[in-house]
Amino acid sequence: xxxxxxxxxxxxxxxxxxxxxxxxxxxxxxxxxxxxxxxxxxxxxxxxxxxxxxxxxxxxxxxxxxxxxxxxxxxxxxxxxxxxxxxxxxxxxxxxxxxxxxxxxxxxxxxxxxxxxxxxxxxxxxxxxxxxxxxxxxxxxxxxxxxxxxxxxxxxxxxxxx
Ligand code: NI
Numbered sequence: 001x002x003x004x005x006x007x008x009x010x011x012x013x014x015x016x017x018x019x020x021x022x023x024x025x026x027x028x029x030x031x032x033x034x035x036x037x038x039x040x041x042x043x044x045x046x047x048x049x050x051x052x053x054x055x056x057x058x059x060x061x062x063x064x065x066x067x068x069x070x071x072x073x074x075x076x077x078x079x080x081x082x083x084x085x086x087x088x089x090x091x092x093x094x095x096x097x098x099x100x101x102x103x104x105x106x107x108x109x110x111x112x113x114x115x116x117x118x119x120x121x122x123x124x125x126x127x128x129x130x131x132x133x134x135x136x137x138x139x140x141x142x143x144x145x146x147x148x149x150x151x152x153x154x155x156x157x158x159x160x161x162x
Contacts, residue, residue, distance in 0.1 A: 001030075001033045001034060004035070006042065006092060007050070007092055008092050008094065014051065017138050017139050018055045018057045018136075018137045021074055024114070031054060036062070039091070045061065045062060045064070045125070047091065047133070049137075050136055057137045059071070059073075059130075059137065061126070063126050065125075067120075072130070073110055075109070075134055076108065076109050077107070077108050078109050078119075081104060081105040081106075082103060084102055084128060085099060086128070087099055087100075088102075088128065089142075089153070090141065092141065093141065095152060095154075096143075096150050096153065097150070097156050098142065098146030098147070098148070098149070099147045099148055100145045102132075104123060104124065104127060105121070105122070105127055106121075106122055106131060
């Protein structure tokens with residue numbers, strides 16, 4: 001287990017369409033463990049493999065709810081419902097936030113670490129996080145979806161102090 005370097009906006013790795021995972025090798029397992037370490041270290045709620053320079057369709061998520069840590073391999077969002085508008089950030093865009101509208105509810109089909117297929121229904125923050133991370137696998141950053149300006153988090157804190 002190790003902390004990996006998080007690629008920042010402008011890095012070509014963040015703009016690529018990632019490849020499907022065919023099998024979970026010991027190296028893949030190590031990558032997933034490292035992705036969790038890296039995400040927790042930075043207090044993030046989700047991380048996609050391209051953010052650590054690996055162009056594979058792997059996502060880790062932990063929004064600190066009853067679901068606990070989630071691994072999504074080759075995820076596909078099969079259903080989107082409703083709408084939520086709120087602030088979003090990304091470990092690859094440090095210190096910034098912006099308003100993004102996402103589906104309120106999603107259904108995602110993915111494979112776990114044993115390459116067993118499962119389906120997950122999510123709402124609210126978890127649904128937002130799944131949509132954000134799946135976008136990473138297609139080389140899409142949330143900054144391309146922000147409504148209005150990208151804000152410095154320091155500005156945001158000032159706004160919330162009122
Ligand atoms: Ni992100």
